[in-house]
Amino acid sequence: MSVLVVVECADGEVKKSSLEVASYGAQVAAQLGTTATAIAVGEANEANLAKLGEQGIAKVLYDAEPRLKDFVNNAYTKLIATAAEQEQAKVIVLANSNIGAAVGSRLSVRLKASLATNVVELPKTDGGQFVVKRGAFSGKAFSDVVLSGDRKIIAVKKNSTEAQHEAGKTAEVASFSAQLSDADFADAPKQVVMQDQAGGVLLPEAERVVSGGRGMKGPENWNLIEDLAKALGAATACSKPVSDVDWRPHHEHVGQTGITVSPNLYIACGISGAIQHLAGVNSSKVIVVINKDPEAPFFKAADYGIVGDVFDVLPKLTAAVKALN
Amino acid sequence: MKFLVCISNVPDTTTKITFTPDNKEFNKAGVQFVINPWDEYALTRAIELKEAAGSGTVTVLNVGEADTEPNIRKALAIGADDAIRVNAAPTDAYFVAEQIAAIAKEGAYDVILMGKESIDYNGFQVHGMVGEMLGIPTVAPAMKLDLSGNTATLEREIEGGKEIVTVNTPFVASCQQPMCEPRIPNMRGIMTARTKPLKVVPAVGEPARTQVQEYALPPKKQGVKLIDAENAGELIKLLRNEAKVI
Numbered sequence: 165m166s167v168l169v170v171v172e173c174a175d176g177e178v179k180k181s182s183l184e185v186a187s188y189g190a191q192v193a194a195q196l197g198t199t200a201t202a203i204a205v206g207e208a209n210e211a212n213l214a215k216l217g218e219q220g221i222a223k224v225l226y227d228a229e230p231r232l233k234d235f236v237n238n239a240y241t242k243l244i245a246t247a248a249e250q251e252q253a254k255v256i257v258l259a260n261s262n263i264g265a266a267v268g269s270r271l272s273v274r275l276k277a278s279l280a281t282n283v284v285e286l287p288k289t290d291g292g293q294f295v296v297k298r299g300a301f302s303g304k305a306f307s308d309v310v311l312s313g314d315r316k317i318i319a320v321k322k323n324s325t326e327a328q329h330e331a332g333k334t335a336e337v338a339s340f341s342a343q344l345s346d347a348d349f350a351d352a353p354k355q356v357v358m359q360d361q362a363g364g365v366l367l368p369e370a371e372r373v374v375s376g377g378r379g380m381k382g383p384e385n386w387n388l389i390e391d392l393a394k395a396l397g398a399a400t401a402c403s404k405p406v407s408d409v410d411w412r413p414h415h416e417h418v419g420q421t422g423i424t425v426s427p428n429l430y431i432a433c434g435i436s437g438a439i440q441h442l443a444g445v446n447s448s449k450v451i452v453v454i455n456k457d458p459e460a461p462f463f464k465a466a467d468y469g470i471v472g473d474v475f476d477v478l479p480k481l482t483a484a485v486k487a488l489n
Numbered sequence: 490m491k492f493l494v495c496i497s498n499v500p501d502t503t504t505k506i507t508f509t510p511d512n513k514e515f516n517k518a519g520v521q522f523v524i525n526p527w528d529e530y531a532l533t534r535a536i537e538l539k540e541a542a543g544s545g546t547v548t549v550l551n552v553g554e555a556d557t558e559p560n561i562r563k564a565l566a567i568g569a570d571d572a573i574r575v576n577a578a579p580t581d582a583y584f585v586a587e588q589i590a591a592i593a594k595e596g597a598y599d600v601i602l603m604g605k606e607s608i609d610y611n612g613f614q615v616h617g618m619v620g621e622m623l624g625i626p627t628v629a630p631a632m633k634l635d636l637s638g639n640t641a642t643l644e645r646e647i648e649g650g651k652e653i654v655t656v657n658t659p660f661v662a663s664c665q666q667p668m669c670e671p672r673i674p675n676m677r678g679i680m681t682a683r684t685k686p687l688k689v690v691p692a693v694g695e696p697a698r699t700q701v702q703e704y705a706l707p708p709k710k711q712g713v714k715l716i717d718a719e720n721a722g723e724l725i726k727l728l729r730n731e732a733k734v735i
Contacts, residue, residue, distance in 0.1 A: 269614040305506050305704055485725050
């Protein structure tokens with residue numbers, strides 16, 4: 165019996181969310197008195213995989229099949245299921261990413277496992293039950309869920325758990341083959357198109373986010389958002405009305421029907437704070453609201469606020485960040 | 490082409506979430522329920538594709554008790570041809586997926602569409618489970634869907650970009666924006682929906698694999714600390730020294 169952790173890689177690097185997942189999986193393994201093995205998916209660099217020892221991973225399985233560079237649902241599912249069987253994994257941990265959710269749901273049927281997504285804490289395993297806390301109602305609530313199956317699959321929400329780190333520890337990297345056939349790659353992507361991310365920070369992985377609403381008055385003013393984001397090393401985002409009128413692309417839309425984020429810092433500029441927007445951001449650790457309307461509902465959800473004109477305030481904030489650096 | 494569109498009945502997006510006194514269930518009192526917003530993309534795109542082809546059918550499927558029928562009728566008013574309701578409370582994603590897979594198998598549907606997740610349980614699971622149960626491809630989450638004969642081309646969102654994926658029917662896709670502009674029913678649609686067939690069938694399959702033990706609301710915020718706009722730079726010092734987030 166072991167814990168199997170699915171580690172997503174891109175351009176040779178282990179994704180930040182997967183470092184969190186690796187640490188989470190290692191802590192679950194310690195809780196259950198066993199070890200954590202990782203299976204790497206995507207384009208990985210073996211030296212970086214070995215570094216997963218720093219998160220508490222004992223061994224990393226890696227299939228160097230080049231067609232696994234991009235996400236292929238059937239192939240990834242078979243790869244992970246084969247690894248789970250080999251390792252006799254009772255618990256499988258993934259990131260609550262598009263890949264993690266797509267594969268996790270297929271795996272749960274294939275492995276006859278209970279699945280919980282959007283998980284925000286380590287499981288409680290007292291009293292013979294296995295209980296996880298997960299986000300529900302689009303971030304407006306949490307639920308404690310009992311996973312009753314013999315096998316459990318957990319998809320961990322990004323930036324919701326503290327990653328453990330022990331410098332210098334290395335994991336054994338072992339080659340692995342799931343004997344994938346051409347049929348397993350039948351739904352391989354024909355093309356992968358990466359979008360420009362302002363400041364080069366991916367919104368779903370960002371620790372800091374600067375977001376704009378209709379109070380920015382037009383796309384021509386977004387340089388103010390981007391300047392602050394760049395100074396902070398943050399991703400940029402927007403509210404739904406802004407993406408609806410094409411001021412900003414859909415992939416920056418944060419909210420109940422957009423992307424849900426949980427960064428350490430969310431700065432909302434000229435966003436009134438409709439309940440649907442709050443649902444997408446209210447698990448952020450610290451929320452800052454800048455709005456000239458003191459009655460804007462977002463102030464009720466904020467930790468810090470400035471009642472003022474974003475066009476005056478944002479340049480001051482950017483200058484203050486630059487002064488710190 | 491036979492489309493099966495799966496819809497969930499969810500609290501309106503503006504709903505303030507509360508629970509029963511024992512925190513075991515969502516408190517439905519006074520809450521308006523709507524078609525899950527993500528499912529509206531699936532429904533509208535299926536209708537658009539049927540209309541573009543000039544033939545085919547769109548069947549709406551809901552797993553729910555009788556109180557979901559107003560929203561099923563709404564889906565029929567938007568343009569679906571008929572509907573099936575599996576008469577059961579949706580206990581967990583696996584249970585719902587089993588119902589969908591059983592209906593899909595029996596009806597030999599070519600394209601099975603649904604929203605990427607429901608805005609209440611936020612599982613993001615059902616599409617993959619249905620695909621695996623039926624042994625057919627799943628594309629999730631899809632931002633664009635076009636059909637040419639029995640071949641579909643989809644854009645799938647990945648972190649930081651998108652993939653272009655081609656699959657043959659049958660397949661499952663979960664939908665999200667900007668796939669289409671969801672439609673609202675017109676008066677003619679509302680009138681004709683009353684006479685469209687709505688079949689009620691019993692549930693099949695195994696019991697749920699997960700059970701909600703308790704719901705909880707997030708801890709209340711301490712209250713906002715306001716900083717004078719004239720001295721906005723002070724905020725950055727607080728974020729570094731007090732909140733320790735930069």
